[in-house]
Amino acid sequence: MQHTKKPPYSLLFIFGGSGDLNYRKLIPALFNLYVDQRMPDRFAIYGIGRSEYTNDRYRDHLLKGIKEFSRRKDKGDGAWETFAKNVSYLQFDASDASCYTQITDCITAKEKEFGVTPIVIFYLAVAPQLVPVIAKNLQQLPSCFQRESTRIVVEKPFGHDLQSAHELNLLLSNIFEEEQIYRIDHYLGKETVQNILAFRFANALFEPIWNRNYIDHIQITASETVGVDGRGDYYEGSGALRDMVQNHILQLLCMIAMEPPLSFDANEIRNKKTDVLNAIRKITRESVHGFAVRGQYAGGWMMGKQVKSYRQEDKVAPQSGVETFAAVKFYIDNWRWQDVPFYVRTGKRMNSKATAISVVFRPAPVFSFPQEAAETWRSNRIIFSITPEADIRLRFQAKRPGTAMTLNPVNMMFKYKDEYEVAEPEAYETLLLDVMEGDATLFMRSDQVEASWKVIMPIIEAWQSRPPIDFPNYSPGSWGPEDSEALIARDGHNWITLPLAGKDESNQ
Numbered sequence: 001m002q003h004t005k006k007p008p009y010s011l012l013f014i015f016g017g018s019g020d021l022n023y024r025k026l027i028p029a030l031f032n033l034y035v036d037q038r039m040p041d042r043f044a045i046y047g048i049g050r051s052e053y054t055n056d057r058y059r060d061h062l063l064k065g066i067k068e069f070s071r072r073k074d075k076g077d078g079a080w081e082t083f084a085k086n087v088s089y090l091q092f093d094a095s096d097a098s099c100y101t102q103i104t105d106c107i108t109a110k111e112k113e114f115g116v117t118p119i120v121i122f123y124l125a126v127a128p129q130l131v132p133v134i135a136k137n138l139q140q141l142p143s144c145f146q147r148e149s150t151r152i153v154v155e156k157p158f159g160h161d162l163q164s165a166h167e168l169n170l171l172l173s174n175i176f177e178e179e180q181i182y183r184i185d186h187y188l189g190k191e192t193v194q195n196i197l198a199f200r201f202a203n204a205l206f207e208p209i210w211n212r213n214y215i216d217h218i219q220i221t222a223s224e225t226v227g228v229d230g231r232g233d234y235y236e237g238s239g240a241l242r243d244m245v246q247n248h249i250l251q252l253l254c255m256i257a258m259e260p261p262l263s264f265d266a267n268e269i270r271n272k273k274t275d276v277l278n279a280i281r282k283i284t285r286e287s288v289h290g291f292a293v294r295g296q297y298a299g300g301w302m303m304g305k306q307v308k309s310y311r312q313e314d315k316v317a318p319q320s321g322v323e324t325f326a327a328v329k330f331y332i333d334n335w336r337w338q339d340v341p342f343y344v345r346t347g348k349r350m351n352s353k354a355t356a357i358s359v360v361f362r363p364a365p366v367f368s369f370p371q372e373a374a375e376t377w378r379s380n381r382i383i384f385s386i387t388p389e390a391d392i393r394l395r396f397q398a399k400r401p402g403t404a405m406t407l408n409p410v411n412m413m414f415k416y417k418d419e420y421e422v423a424e425p426e427a428y429e430t431l432l433l434d435v436m437e438g439d440a441t442l443f444m445r446s447d448q449v450e451a452s453w454k455v456i457m458p459i460i461e462a463w464q465s466r467p468p469i470d471f472p473n474y475s476p477g478s479w480g481p482e483d484s485e486a487l488i489a490r491d492g493h494n495w496i497t498l499p500l501a502g503k504d505e506s507n508q
């Protein structure tokens, strides 16, 4: 997390080099670091996949991603060309052990060229089913055993369910030391997410009211406008629960709900988060329908464009029962949170791209204003907006100017953009630097991963045993299926509309 100097010479082997994650996030992040002079003085990046690319075609393909997704873009100043000289493509099937000599050859050549042993990073940006075979094949490479200089990064979801996550942890621990394993969850690299800890534990103001006595409920939304686009292959084996809830959303929930850490030691923070996961009330298979809602998007019109239904996407089964939307109500059984509901929801092809955590406080115990003042009366709340804007806002009641006493909710805002001149780094920039520098603070420990699988397994099992009968059940551009509104309305609440408008959200 502390980035003051350049990382050591590094080689990055990216399995999934022809995939979406590499295209949209990893290469743009590495290029941003390069432009900001944060990459090592010597480095090489190798994308690995079965698709056919020459090095030149591969670089052209990645450049399109830079133009669309990098915050540094390609300014035509030659930065891309010099960066791209360090990027190559290795075409092979990662399940074929005999192909891994290509990796050894690259390492040997670069060691000679650099004159030192570089850090070797194996980044597994592939579906979880492929991770075990890659790890076993890597085990055959002599370089894997150089404890100091070799690291493996495993993308989420880590495993496919509790059992496979457990087996994968065992397998990896037989091949690598724990400090060589980086289980990545890129939400932990986002600035606003890290700032939750600063907000809660560096201010004496909020912590005294951060509990069941003052907080009514908490909402976490991670909505996306994109569909699964070219990722049908991966998504059919995943679904929204595994893709977003098991990892990103439960991590956000942990940051909001954890007890104060005694220090910022990586293990101390992980311990406190694991305590939260272990305290989440078990949803029984029989009660899942009262706590969880699933959905799948239909085809239709969205933002002036016609879009396919999920079932019409590439590599998706025509009768697929995979959910592209999930909403769940959790409870945390401990002294701080007993009986406070945590409502979470995520989905593709929804109304807006927005990620936010809303902490909604209990209403004032007595309303001493005249009734007519109460027209826009709402509870206080604190909202951590992660996307599209990174900000934190405290919402409270104020008197509207005028002769009458009318109450009106207003915001106190902290906006990253206004406060700091420096651009916010992308999550993957922070995390990739951490891997090169060998800092695992923002990565997941094995027990954390297994604890979060335990939380969602009953939902997965219940949904598997009862195929959905109403899919597709939400229109593109909507806020998901109607049952999602009902889930929260049953408790007398409603989802806060996102993304939040600049200053005025007087309708809410």
Ligand SMILES: NC(=O)C1=CN([C@@H]2O[C@H](COP(=O)(O)OP(=O)(O)OC[C@H]3O[C@@H](n4cnc5c(N)ncnc54)[C@H](OP(=O)(O)O)[C@@H]3O)[C@@H](O)[C@H]2O)C=CC1
Pocket (backbone or CB within 6 Å): 015, 016, 017, 018, 019, 020, 021, 022, 024, 025, 048, 049, 050, 051, 052, 092, 093, 094, 095, 124, 125, 126, 127, 128, 130, 155, 156, 157, 186, 230, 231, 233, 234, 243
């Ligand atoms: N996309 C995103 O925004 C994010 C994705 N992730 C995670 O990253 C992982 C990958 O996701 P994503 O990139 O979207 O998926 P994609 O389906 O786009 O990419 C999958 C990649 O795996 C490669 N692959 C599959 N089988 C083999 C094989 N036998 N040998 C070699 N390569 C193979 C494919 O290459 P080829 O077909 O050429 O062989 C492709 O490069 C997932 O675990 C996902 O959860 C995490 C955060 C964000």
Ligand SMILES: O=C1O[C@H](COP(=O)(O)O)[C@@H](O)[C@H](O)[C@H]1O
Pocket (backbone or CB within 6 Å): 224, 243, 244, 355, 387
């Ligand atoms: O991990 C994933 O995250 C992305 C959303 O990430 P964000 O940083 O853009 O919010 C999601 O699209 C993808 O399906 C999932 O695998």
